[in-house]
Amino acid sequence: MLVDVPLAALAGLPRAESAPASGRTFYLETFGCQMNVHDSEKVAGVLLARGYRPTTDPERADLVLYNTCSIREKAAQKVFTHLGKFKKAPEQNRSVAVLGCVAEQEGERIFDRAPWVSLVCGSASYRRLPELLDRLEAGERRVTGLGLDVDETFETDVTRRDHPFRAYVTIIEGCDKHCTFCVVPSTRGPERSRASGPILAEVARLAAAGYTEVQFLGQTVDSWRDPGPPGLRFSQLLLAAAQVPGIRRVRFTTSHPRDFGPDIVRAIEDCPAICEHVHLPVQSGSTRVLERMRRRYTREEYLETISLIRSARRPISLTTDIIVGFPGETEDDFALTLDLLERAGYDGVFAFKYSPRPNTPALEWSDQVPEPEKSRRLALLLERQRQIQIERNRKMIGQTLEVLVDGRHEARGQWTGRTSSNRVVNFTSPATDLLGQYTQVAISQAGPNSLVGEHTL
Numbered sequence: 001m002l003v004d005v006p007l008a009a010l011a012g013l014p015r016a017e018s019a020p021a022s023g024r025t026f027y028l029e030t031f032g033c034q035m036n037v038h039d040s041e042k043v044a045g046v047l048l049a050r051g052y053r054p055t056t057d058p059e060r061a062d063l064v065l066y067n068t069c070s071i072r073e074k075a076a077q078k079v080f081t082h083l084g085k086f087k088k089a090p091e092q093n094r095s096v097a098v099l100g101c102v103a104e105q106e107g108e109r110i111f112d113r114a115p116w117v118s119l120v121c122g123s124a125s126y127r128r129l130p131e132l133l134d135r136l137e138a139g140e141r142r143v144t145g146l147g148l149d150v151d152e153t154f155e156t157d158v159t160r161r162d163h164p165f166r167a168y169v170t171i172i173e174g175c176d177k178h179c180t181f182c183v184v185p186s187t188r189g190p191e192r193s194r195a196s197g198p199i200l201a202e203v204a205r206l207a208a209a210g211y212t213e214v215q216f217l218g219q220t221v222d223s224w225r226d227p228g229p230p231g232l233r234f235s236q237l238l239l240a241a242a243q244v245p246g247i248r249r250v251r252f253t254t255s256h257p258r259d260f261g262p263d264i265v266r267a268i269e270d271c272p273a274i275c276e277h278v279h280l281p282v283q284s285g286s287t288r289v290l291e292r293m294r295r296r297y298t299r300e301e302y303l304e305t306i307s308l309i310r311s312a313r314r315p316i317s318l319t320t321d322i323i324v325g326f327p328g329e330t331e332d333d334f335a336l337t338l339d340l341l342e343r344a345g346y347d348g349v350f351a352f353k354y355s356p357r358p359n360t361p362a363l364e365w366s367d368q369v370p371e372p373e374k375s376r377r378l379a380l381l382l383e384r385q386r387q388i389q390i391e392r393n394r395k396m397i398g399q400t401l402e403v404l405v406d407g408r409h410e411a412r413g414q415w416t417g418r419t420s421s422n423r424v425v426n427f428t429s430p431a432t433d434l435l436g437q438y439t440q441v442a443i444s445q446a447g448p449n450s451l452v453g454e455h456t457l
């Protein structure tokens, strides 16, 4: 996903006292999850505050940055393919930087593989970026910000946010779960929660700046524990954020099934501003596979949590992540995952073939599932889920839903936005300026991934 920084974002940005008026340009491209997207907002803020200007053309940028993802092999490979285009950067007096999970995972080996790269910086070192940029600008050829610095601050004074109405807020970093397939604990470090005071102060600042929707982020967001007084629970934090004047929606992602409790469902039931959507990765429908994945819950426990969510007084939409072809996954295990799709009735599924990752136990296991079999299972699963989504979305026809409008598709003459349940709605309206507004839309059509309707005036 390209982080396309609008020039208008330059207006009113703070400028660091010591920042050189460099007049240099940067191109920043982001791969991976919302945590990475938000990290890129922080990085863009630092660069803008130093006087760099954004460009959408990597060929013309003085500084090219890739904020990388290593959750799957393909994503990591893609970065090296992109880097290959900048071999002549040093002789052109341009710099290339690798940030994020691949940077943390590969470290200084990146310099061996792509010697024209001059900055390698992991996500736990972004607060050191001004110092690292000083060294880069002074001509140093190999600058690194690596290591999982657990004393990092979550403060985001110069964050250059990408979206005008919806803002990400990191509330917890890292992960202690150590699933046997996942690189996150080694690329983002141990779990550390941010205190409720600074989180709520950031939400209040965002509301004052005109943001109406905040999305709390964390690799396991519901594992959040207030590190100091007042010692809020995660559900209490959601309720407190929802009460900040000006905030109309509070979202959160990603939840871990083991930490997801009834108090979160009660908070959603009781407070309309907390969005009626839970993303609850299951990964597999087979307890045997879940044990090997070290997910710390069984199929039955997961289904109990789903029943809890489904019995709520508000209809809560449910999405998940699934890995097919995990080492040792049999046809019976896979059948249990397909069966879980039916039982859970997901509104969206992000499904992927298992991808062996460095520094993870499952990489070494000998019972890997052959690639063609993984592809077959993935296609089956996606097709079944597509049908389920069509059936579920069709139930929305005839309803009137509130949509936060976040875009306009000129060619189709449609506005687009999202419901509290995170469904995408495309709709027509005679109104000329709806961006950032909450509007009522009567739903008339449904596809697997979006709804269509008309603005009710």
Ligand code: SF4
Binding pocket: 175, 176, 177, 178, 179, 182, 183, 184, 185, 219, 220, 256
């Ligand atoms: S819970 Fe598991 S899959 Fe999720 S970030 Fe932590 S280790 Fe990775």
